[in-house]
Amino acid sequence: MARFTRGFAGRGADRDPRLPPGQYDAGQTWPVLTAEATPRLSPSTYTFGIEGLVARPTTWTWDELHALPPSTYSGDIHCVTTWSKLGITFTGVSVDTLLEAAGGPLPAATHTVATSHTGYTTNVPLPDVTGGKAWVVWEVDGEPLPTEHGGPVRMIVPHLYFWKSAKWVATLTLLDHDQPGFWEVNGYHDVGDPWTEQRYQGD
Amino acid sequence: MTDTLPRKGWQMAKVLGSKPETAHARTFRLSLPGRIPHLAGQHYVIRLTAPDGYTASRSYSIASAPDPSDEFEITVERLEEGEVSTFLHDVVEPGDELEVRGPIGKFFVWDGDSPALLVGGGSGVVPLMAMLRHARRLGKSDIVRIVVSVRSPDDLLFADELPGPDATVVHTRMAPADGSRPPGRIGLADLAPAVAAVGPDARVFVCGSAGFCDAATDLLRQAGVPVERIRVERFGPTG
Numbered sequence: 366m367a368r369f370t371r372g373f374a375g376r377g378a379d380r381d382p383r384l385p386p387g388q389y390d391a392g393q394t395w396p397v398l399t400a401e402a403t404p405r406l407s408p409s410t411y412t413f414g415i416e417g418l419v420a421r422p423t424t425w426t427w428d429e430l431h432a433l434p435p436s437t438y439s440g441d442i443h444c445v446t447t448w449s450k451l452g453i454t455f456t457g458v459s460v461d462t463l464l465e466a467a468g469g470p471l472p473a474a475t476h477t478v479a480t481s482h483t484g485y486t487t488n489v490p491l492p493d494v495t496g497g498k499a500w501v502v503w504e505v506d507g508e509p510l511p512t513e514h515g516g517p518v519r520m521i522v523p524h525l526y527f528w529k530s531a532k533w534v535a536t537l538t539l540l541d542h543d544q545p546g547f548w549e550v551n552g553y554h555d556v557g558d559p560w561t562e563q564r565y566q567g568d
Numbered sequence: 569m570t571d572t573l574p575r576k577g578w579q580m581a582k583v584l585g586s587k588p589e590t591a592h593a594r595t596f597r598l599s600l601p602g603r604i605p606h607l608a609g610q611h612y613v614i615r616l617t618a619p620d621g622y623t624a625s626r627s628y629s630i631a632s633a634p635d636p637s638d639e640f641e642i643t644v645e646r647l648e649e650g651e652v653s654t655f656l657h658d659v660v661e662p663g664d665e666l667e668v669r670g671p672i673g674k675f676f677v678w679d680g681d682s683p684a685l686l687v688g689g690g691s692g693v694v695p696l697m698a699m700l701r702h703a704r705r706l707g708k709s710d711i712v713r714i715v716v717s718v719r720s721p722d723d724l725l726f727a728d729e730l731p732g733p734d735a736t737v738v739h740t741r742m743a744p745a746d747g748s749r750p751p752g753r754i755g756l757a758d759l760a761p762a763v764a765a766v767g768p769d770a771r772v773f774v775c776g777s778a779g780f781c782d783a784a785t786d787l788l789r790q791a792g793v794p795v796e797r798i799r800v801e802r803f804g805p806t807g
Contacts, residue, residue, distance in 0.1 A: 368580070368617065370666065372659040375618025376651065387615075387623050389651065397778035400675055402785040402798050447625055484796075513778055551674045565672075567577070 383441050383451050385559035391448040397513045398446060400547070401483045404533055408517045413463075413501055417477075417539040420468025427517065430501065433458045433466065438500050438523055443559040445526040455510075455521050457502030460494045460537070470495075474539040478546060479520050479531035486546035487529050488555060489522055491539065498524055501534060526557040526564070578615065579603075581668045583660055584639065589725045593691060594657055595631060595643045600668065603638055606630050608699040609677040609773065609801075612642060612670030616655055626652040629694040629775075630671065631726075633701035634680070640671075643725060645691040676773060676801045680706060683766040685793075686714040687759070687784050689776025692803055693725050696775055700735065709734040711770075713762035717754045717780065736762060754780075756787055763791045775801040 381390060414424035425433075436459040443449045464470060470491060477494055480486050493499070499522045503510050510516035515532030522529045528548050549555055554563040562568060581600040588594050608630075615625035632641040646657040660666070678684050678699040686696035693716050703712040714735045718724045720742035731737045738758050743751040749758075763770075772793055774784050781802050788798055 368665075368667065369619050370616040370655075371664055373616040373618050373624075373655055375616070375620065375622030375624065380622065387625055389624060397802050399802060400800060402774075402789070402795050402800055403782050404795075446627060513782065547675075552672065565669075 381451065384449055385443055386562055388443055388447055388449040388559065391450050394448075395450055395514065396444065396446070396448055398444060398528070399513070399532065401485060403513055404483050405512065406482055406517055406533060411517050413518060413534060414536045415463055415467040415539070416536050418471040418474035418541060419464065419539055420471065423463075423467040425463075430458060430503070430518070433462055436462065436500060438502070438521060440523055442521070442523050442527050442530070445528055445553065445557070445559075445564050449559075454506050455500060455502040455523075456504035456507075457500045457518070457521075459497065460499040460501065460520075461497060463501060463537075464495065470539055473541040476540045476543045478538045478540060478544050479529075479534055480536045480538065481531050481533045482535045483533055485531060485533075487531050488544055488546045488549055489525065489529050490543070490556060493525060493529075493556070494522060494537070498522065501537075524558075526554075526559050528553065529557050578667050578669050580665045583662055583664045583666060585662045586660070589643055589727075590723055592723075593643055593645045593725055595641050596656065596660070597639060597641050598666065598668070599639050601638050603640070604671060605636050606634055606640060606671035606698075607673075607677045608634055608680065608702040609695045610671035610673040610698075611695070612640075612668045613672065614642075614652060614656070615667045615669070616652060617667065624651050626650070627672070629698070631694050631697050631701075633698055633705050643691070643694045643697075676775070676799050678702065678712075678771070678773065680708070683711040683770035684713075685762055685766045685770050685772045686712065687717075687762075687772065687774045687776075687788070688714065689717045689754075689780030689784070690719075690723065690803075691725065692774075692776030692780065692801070693730075694775075695801065696773060697726050697729075699773065701729075703734070711766065713765050715754070715759055715762050717758075717776070717784075754784060754787065756790055759784075759787050760791050763788070763793060770797065772798045773801075774798060776803060778802045 408427040439454040520534040581598040584597040586596045628642040631643040688696045717738045
C-alpha cells in the first residue's frame with residue numbers, strides 16, 4: 366500500500382476514465398520525446414520493410430505504402446513520462462495488412478523489433494502488433510506527420526506506452542525470441558502496458 | 569540488463585531543504601539512505617500519492633555531482649499547470665518524505681572521462697550541471713565545455729557557478745550590460761569555439777525544449793559534429 370504524500374490532494378474526483386493510472390492529460394500539447402537528433406528524411410527515398418520470420422520479407426516505398434488499403438486509429442496515446450494525449454487520429458496502414466502482404470508470420474515468430482532510420486529500436490510481442498493493434502502511419506489528425514513526431518512515417522502501438530511506437534520507422538523484424546530495444550536495454554519494460562504501469566523492467 | 573534500474577523500486581526520501589535558483593526554479597536537497605550512487609545526467613522519478621490513491625509522477629534531473637553519499641539535489645522549474653512542480657514549490661517543507669525511484673538513465677550520462685560538450689537551453693541545464701560539477705570536481709575542466717542559452721540573466725540557473733573558463737552563457741532576449749554579445753538566439757559562433765575546444769572525439773549532450781534541441785543539433789551538424797556523437801534529452805511541457 367503506497368503511503369500518501371502530506372498535503373497532496375490530487376485530482377481523483379474529476380479524473381478522465383480514459384487516463385491510465387499515473388497519467389495526466391496533456392490537452393492540446395503533444396510533448397516530444399526523442400533521445401536522438403531529429404533526422405531529415407524525404408518521402409521520395411523513404412522505405413519501410415517487414416523482415417525476419419515472415420513468408421516473404423518485403424520492402425515498400427512511400428508510394429507503395431499509400432497504395433495499400435488505408436486504416437485509421439482514433440483514440441488515446443500514453444507516454445511513460447506520464448502524459449497522455451486523448452482523442453488523436455492517425456492514418457496509415459494496419460500492420461495486419463503489411464504482414465498479410467508479406468505472406469504472413471512464420472509459425473516460429475513470437476516477437477518483433479521495430480527499427481528506425483536513426484537506429485532506434487524497440488521490442489514488441491507479436492500479439493501486440495497483430496489483430497488491429499498497430500499501424501504504420503503518415504498522417505495525424507488529417508495532416509502530414511511532423512518530423513519531430515516521427516514523420517514522414519512512424520509506427521504506432523497505441524495500447525502500449527508510446528516509446529514502443531518507433532518514430533521514423535524503417536523495419537519491423539519478426540523474431541522467435543524477445544530482443545530488448547533501446548530503452549528496454551536501459552531499464553524500461555519489455556511489454557509496456559500503461560494500464561498496469563509496466564514502466565520499468567520488473568514492474 | 570537491469571543495471572540502470574532503480575533496483576530498490578519506490579523508496580521514501582527525506583527533504584532536507586530547498587533554495588531558490590531563479591524566480592521560477594528551486595533546488596531541493598534530498599536524503600535517501602543506502603541509495604545507489606547516481607551518474608552525471610541521470611534522473612529520479614518523484615511520485616505523489618493522494619489519500620484516495622490518485623498518483624502523479626514526474627522525472628527530475630539530478631543537479632548535484634555524483635558522490636557516494638546518501639544525499640542528492642534536484643532542480644525543479646515551477647510550471648503553472650504542473651501538478652507535481654507546483655506541489656514541490658508551494659507545499660513541500662524540510663522534513664517531508666517523498667516517494668522516489670532512481671537513479672534512472674544510462675544513455676544521457678557522462679562517464680567522467682571522455683571529452684564532452686554540454687549544450688543546454690533554460691532548465692535543460694540541470695543534468696548538464698551535474699556533468700560540469702563532476703568535471704570540475706575531478707579536475708577535468710579542460711575536456712568539458714558547456715554552452716547555456718537563457719532568455720535573460722535572471723533566468724540563469726546556477727548563476728554563481730556560470731559562466732567560467734569552461735562555460736559560455738548566451739542570452740536570447742536580454743543580455744547583461746557588459747555588451748559582450750547582443751541578445752539573440754544561439755548561433756554557430758556561440759558553439760564553434762566549444763566544439764573546437766573539446767575536439768572531434770567528444771560526446772555531445774543537448775538538453776532543453778524540443779525546439780531548442782532541434783535548433784542546437786542543426787547548428788552542431790553545421791559545426792561538423794557527427795550526428796551519432798549527439799545525445800539529446802528534450803524537456804516537454806510537463807510539470
